[in-house]
Amino acid sequence: MEKVIEIRNLSKNFKDINAVNELDMEVFKDEMFCLVGPDGAGKTTLVRVLCGILKPDSGCFSIFGLDGRKDRNKIKRRIGYLSQKFSLYGDLTIDENISFFAKVHNVKEFKDEKDVLLEKMGIEKFGNRLAERLSGGMKKKLALACTLIHSPDILFLDEPTTGVDPVSRREFWEILADLKREGITILITTPYMDEAERCDRVAFMYNGSILSCDYPHIIKEKFDKRIMEVVCSPIREVYKYMETIEKIESIHIFGDRLHLVFDEVKISVQEIKEELIKRDFNIYNIRLISPSLENIFIMKMEKRTGE
Amino acid sequence: MNNDISIYVEGLTKRFGDFTAVRDVSFEVKKGEIFGFLGANGAGKSTTIRMLIGILEPTSGYAIVGGYNIIENVEMVKQSIGYMSQRFSLYEDLTAKENLNFYGGIYGLDEKELKNRVSWAVEAADLSDKEDVLAGELAGGWKQRLALSCALLHKPKIVFLDEPTSGVDPISRRNFWNLIQSITDEGVTVFVTTHYLEEAEYCNSLAFIHNGEIITKGTPSALKKNVIKRKVFEIESQEPDKLIDCFKAEEFVDDISILGLKVHIIPNREDINKDYISGFLKNKSLEFKKIDEIEPSLEDVFIELIKLKRENV
Numbered sequence: 183m184e185k186v187i188e189i190r191n192l193s194k195n196f197k198d199i200n201a202v203n204e205l206d207m208e209v210f211k212d213e214m215f216c217l218v219g220p221d222g223a224g225k226t227t228l229v230r231v232l233c234g235i236l237k238p239d240s241g242c243f244s245i246f247g248l249d250g251r252k253d254r255n256k257i258k259r260r261i262g263y264l265s266q267k268f269s270l271y272g273d274l275t276i277d278e279n280i281s282f283f284a285k286v287h288n289v290k291e292f293k294d295e296k297d298v299l300l301e302k303m304g305i306e307k308f309g310n311r312l313a314e315r316l317s318g319g320m321k322k323k324l325a326l327a328c329t330l331i332h333s334p335d336i337l338f339l340d341e342p343t344t345g346v347d348p349v350s351r352r353e354f355w356e357i358l359a360d361l362k363r364e365g366i367t368i369l370i371t372t373p374y375m376d377e378a379e380r381c382d383r384v385a386f387m388y389n390g391s392i393l394s395c396d397y398p399h400i401i402k403e404k405f406d407k408r409i410m411e412v413v414c415s416p417i418r419e420v421y422k423y424m425e426t427i428e429k430i431e432s433i434h435i436f437g438d439r440l441h442l443v444f445d446e447v448k449i450s451v452q453e454i455k456e457e458l459i460k461r462d463f464n465i466y467n468i469r470l471i472s473p474s475l476e477n478i479f480i481m482k483m484e485k486r487t488g489e
Numbered sequence: 490m491n492n493d494i495s496i497y498v499e500g501l502t503k504r505f506g507d508f509t510a511v512r513d514v515s516f517e518v519k520k521g522e523i524f525g526f527l528g529a530n531g532a533g534k535s536t537t538i539r540m541l542i543g544i545l546e547p548t549s550g551y552a553i554v555g556g557y558n559i560i561e562n563v564e565m566v567k568q569s570i571g572y573m574s575q576r577f578s579l580y581e582d583l584t585a586k587e588n589l590n591f592y593g594g595i596y597g598l599d600e601k602e603l604k605n606r607v608s609w610a611v612e613a614a615d616l617s618d619k620e621d622v623l624a625g626e627l628a629g630g631w632k633q634r635l636a637l638s639c640a641l642l643h644k645p646k647i648v649f650l651d652e653p654t655s656g657v658d659p660i661s662r663r664n665f666w667n668l669i670q671s672i673t674d675e676g677v678t679v680f681v682t683t684h685y686l687e688e689a690e691y692c693n694s695l696a697f698i699h700n701g702e703i704i705t706k707g708t709p710s711a712l713k714k715n716v717i718k719r720k721v722f723e724i725e726s727q728e729p730d731k732l733i734d735c736f737k738a739e740e741f742v743d744d745i746s747i748l749g750l751k752v753h754i755i756p757n758r759e760d761i762n763k764d765y766i767s768g769f770l771k772n773k774s775l776e777f778k779k780i781d782e783i784e785p786s787l788e789d790v791f792i793e794l795i796k797l798k799r800e801n802v
Contacts, residue, residue: 317530348686350529413710435691
């Protein structure tokens with residue numbers, strides 16, 4: 183597979199904080215690559231370094247084979263960057279915002295491309311509306327259109343759906359899937375693990391480094407714990423009791439159900455079932471469920487912070 | 490009124506000029522439960538909360554919150570509830586402990602009570618090594634738990650949380666929900682708004698608001714069962730794009746979405762099952778690893794409801 187981003191031993195420090203710490207990572211052509219991690223893990227810093235906004239302190243990276251330090255300007259022409267606080271001009275219309283960004287990027291002929299983009303975003307009817315009059319979801323779509331007007335080959339999206347409602351969020355992801363199909367490589371950061379599930383590969387970032395990076399189905403196959411879902415009542419009582427069983431590693435309540443994470447070497451499914459049944463709880467359903475990326479991520483982080 | 494009911498809302502309506510932000514909203518919240526109030530931005534969530542906590546007067550209808558009528562007894566309502574806004578409203582230039590002391594003072598706790606509650610809050614929110622850190626320097630998750638404990642200092646019976654976890658990471662979110670679960674143990678009722686639907690899974694009971702109206706209510710599992718009557722299938726394949734192109738041309742597929750290597754489809758016929766889809770794909774010589782019928786997510790439920798709403802208009 184062709185590598186479009188290659189990062190070697192990259193570091194970026196702010197005073198005594200290693201925001202990015204000797205990091206290695208690769209992104210392949212045409213993939214949707216996701217960077218997840220807790221607040222302060224260094225995701226935004228890494229994206230800013232890759233986009234040429236911040237200079238790295240050491241290490242190197244290349245994008246499309248272009249050197250991250252020497253060829254900064256050449257790289258900039260080929261990338262689109264949607265920052266967390268991407269600002270549109272509220273007192274300009276949709277059309278005017280796009281024209282503005284086209285000019286910033288020195289794109290002369292952009293009328294046709296603008297129409298195509300607006301239609302893709304589903305906002306073609308609102309060309310004359312002021313940006314400040316748009317809903318949150320429409321603003322994000324307009325911002326995305328602005329970052330695409332110079333036809334970049336790779337898109338950097340930093341938490342693009344934070345604060346966007348469910349319907350717009352789903353539409354936004356449909357647009358991203360279309361862009362990927364058109365051959366745009368996408369690197370996205372998100373705090374939402376269900377969004378990570380939608381990507382081709384996922385990298386967990388923590389304290390400036392990548393803890394693991396793989397395809398979601400492989401991450402799940404490698405996960406050596408089991409997860410049991412128990413629908414029961416009274417839920418808090420069951421929770422408290424299960425907490426006393428040390429061999430169960432982690433317990434979480436979701437409304438009327440518990441998720442128990444355990445290692446089958448230490449305690450079997452049958453043993454847990456017996457624990458549940460021998461008490462006077464109402465048990466409505468017990469089943470093993472496949473882990474979500476969120477389950478795995480949280481287990482990884484709990485392990486880290488416990489160290 | 491039934492003693493198990495913590496919040497009772499009937500026919501609540503709020504108009505701003507000729508715009509109706511909340512229209513004839515009715516629901517109840519049981520004592521000690523986590524109630525999720527869900528909807529898109531601008532659906533009427535915050536307007537409803539502001540009426541329930543007594544800072545906005547309804548145009549018509551009423552509500553009983555913690556035993557007090559929000560129109561006749563506003564001051565009592567305010568004393569029996571806690572409120573945490575989206576913006577956390579902490580004093581960034583005060584330390585975590587100073588924020589707690591300040592809010593305790595506002596709620597009129599006496600010295601002894603204040604001391605007790607502040608140490609409770611520090612422990613509950615896991616802030617013991619952050620007491621002397623300026624609120625402005627705390628990371629998102631700590632800030633959020635500090636804001637919640639500020640809202641709980643005066644032992645309210647009901648706490649209102651407006652989009653509490655917007656923009657915090659998965660670990661902090663999980664810790665936050667653990668804290669919420671533990672306060673319901675003490676009989677506190679939690680009313681939470683969110684547009685982040687994975688989070689709604691933590692709630693005991695839910696109501697969806699859309700354009701100012703409640704469009705459905707129920708437990709998360711009942712909603713999944715009752716709203717999405719059609720099946721959802723997940724197909725894993727190394728070539729999801731090819732699958733999508735093929736499904737797009739087929740009349741039996743209503744909705745298609747792609748999640749990495751997985752394709753989700755919703756067929757429009759009852760008789761479509763795993764065997765049918767697998768036969769169909771084999772017939773077209775399309776590669777796939779496995780097909781599963783999956784449980785819809787609450788996001789699927791929400792989007793389905795909005796779709797139905799639009800079709801009815």
